[in-house]
Amino acid sequence: MEAYTKIINAELKRLEESKTFKYETPLNSPQGGVVRVNGSEVVMLASNNYLGLSDHPVVKEAAIEGIKKYGYGVASVRFICGTQDIHLELEKKISEFVGCEDTILFSSCFAANEGFFPSLTNEKLDFESYKDVFYSDRLNHASIIDGQRLCKADTTVKRIYNHADTEHLRQLLEEDKDKDFRFKIIATDGVFSMEGDMAPLPRLVELARQYNALLFVDDSHAIGVCGDYGRGTPEATGVLGQVDVITGTLGKAIGGAAGGYISGRNELISYLRQKSRPYTFSNSLPPSIIFGAMAAFDMLSKDRSIVDTLHKNTEYFRKEIKNLGYTIIKGTHPIVAIMLGEAALAMDMSKELLKEGVYIKGLWFPVVPRGEARLRAQVSAALSRDDIDRALDAFDRTGKKFGVI
Numbered sequence: 001m002e003a004y005t006k007i008i009n010a011e012l013k014r015l016e017e018s019k020t021f022k023y024e025t026p027l028n029s030p031q032g033g034v035v036r037v038n039g040s041e042v043v044m045l046a047s048n049n050y051l052g053l054s055d056h057p058v059v060k061e062a063a064i065e066g067i068k069k070y071g072y073g074v075a076s077v078r079f080i081c082g083t084q085d086i087h088l089e090l091e092k093k094i095s096e097f098v099g100c101e102d103t104i105l106f107s108s109c110f111a112a113n114e115g116f117f118p119s120l121t122n123e124k125l126d127f128e129s130y131k132d133v134f135y136s137d138r139l140n141h142a143s144i145i146d147g148q149r150l151c152k153a154d155t156t157v158k159r160i161y162n163h164a165d166t167e168h169l170r171q172l173l174e175e176d177k178d179k180d181f182r183f184k185i186i187a188t189d190g191v192f193s194m195e196g197d198m199a200p201l202p203r204l205v206e207l208a209r210q211y212n213a214l215l216f217v218d219d220s221h222a223i224g225v226c227g228d229y230g231r232g233t234p235e236a237t238g239v240l241g242q243v244d245v246i247t248g249t250l251g252k253a254i255g256g257a258a259g260g261y262i263s264g265r266n267e268l269i270s271y272l273r274q275k276s277r278p279y280t281f282s283n284s285l286p287p288s289i290i291f292g293a294m295a296a297f298d299m300l301s302k303d304r305s306i307v308d309t310l311h312k313n314t315e316y317f318r319k320e321i322k323n324l325g326y327t328i329i330k331g332t333h334p335i336v337a338i339m340l341g342e343a344a345l346a347m348d349m350s351k352e353l354l355k356e357g358v359y360i361k362g363l364w365f366p367v368v369p370r371g372e373a374r375l376r377a378q379v380s381a382a383l384s385r386d387d388i389d390r391a392l393d394a395f396d397r398t399g400k401k402f403g404v405i
């Protein structure tokens with residue numbers, strides 16, 4: 001045990017020294033536009049609670065009703081005795097919302113992505129010999145990378161294309177055109193979490209058709225966020241109904257509790273219910289989450305105003321933070337990357353901003369390229385105009401203090 005401890009301590013020390021150790025700051029309140037930290041109220045600019053549903057009375061009431069009507073837990077996987085009618089109902093709602101034929105639920109989007117790739121590639125089916133290939137954006141989420149790592153190395157080819165570079169992707173597809181691949185899958189995040197930019201979906205749809213590939217989009221940061229109705233990047237980019245496979249989380253805009261899904265064609269979803277290991281061998285989502293998520297989708301389907309508020313808040317914050325003199329990555333998403341350059345500056349400014357009443361996280365190498373350290377603000381519909389103005393004032397004072405603006 002001595003030897004183990006020594007190695008582990010050395011790595012912990014290395015993380016501390018390289019300033020990559022991740023510290024947690026406990027909140028003494030629910031997630032929201034304003035939260036309580038160390039006894040004071042601070043404006044939250046770091047959560048994925050884009051629509052403010054994490055602590056929304058309608059969602060909370062629904063979750064409580066879920067417990068009252070269907071219990072606390074299901075204590076089974078779906079195919080044994082863990083499917084309640086409400087699981088099917090939520091799957092139907094998600095399918096309608098994202099414009100796909102069918103949907104399969106997972107305990108998280110991480111599990112969904114890990115459950116997707118190997119369930120296709122690790123099955124021989126009726127093929128004597130075969131190979132499959134992935135084309136993956138360089139900045140794809142860890143869960144896509146890990147999902148692809150679970151695929152058998154001897155039969156799976158992994159190709160990485162430069163971030164959002166559809167010409168690079170086209171070249172790779174062209175090189176592979178005459179190779180006899182069984183499954184070709186283009187995989188991308190719908191929205192990339194470090195930059196807040198959207199994948200070039202219309203071109204990806206074209207390339208997938210032209211080269212007979214399947215297009216897989218992880219819309220975790222986009223569901224409830226992008227598009228006039230919050231249906232995600234396919235809505236925002238005009239290709240609703242044209243993406244083959246969409247995955248996403250219920251742990252961000254859609255209430256922020258937990259849960260993930262894969263949506264696609266009927267046969268594909270039926271197949272995943274048979275083959276996908278995190279689905280087959282892991283517990284069903286509890287009724288509270290099913291009810292909470294259904295209430296969230298119902299609210300979005302009936303009323304555009306929450307999504308509108310998010311878009312207006314985002315537009316306002318983006319405009320005003322630029323007016324203060326900060327450099328941000330252009331875009332329309334509530335993820336706003338405020339570029340600072342040096343890691344130490346991002347670290348010190350995020351600490352100072354917390355003292356000034358703003359909760360925001362800095363990102364630096366190796367999470368983003370060296371010299372591109374930044375603060376990542378995430379705007380929410382839970383923020384009042386007053387909350388945003390208070391945050392902007394803090395940015396004004398802090399930026400001047402550090403000589404950034």
Ligand SMILES: *Cc1c(COP(=O)(O)O)cnc(C)c1O
Nearest residue numbers: 108109110141218220249251260
């Ligand atoms: C947040 C996120 C996930 C993980 O979702 P969970 O439901 O929390 O596991 C997966 N993919 C992307 C792109 C994400 O942003």
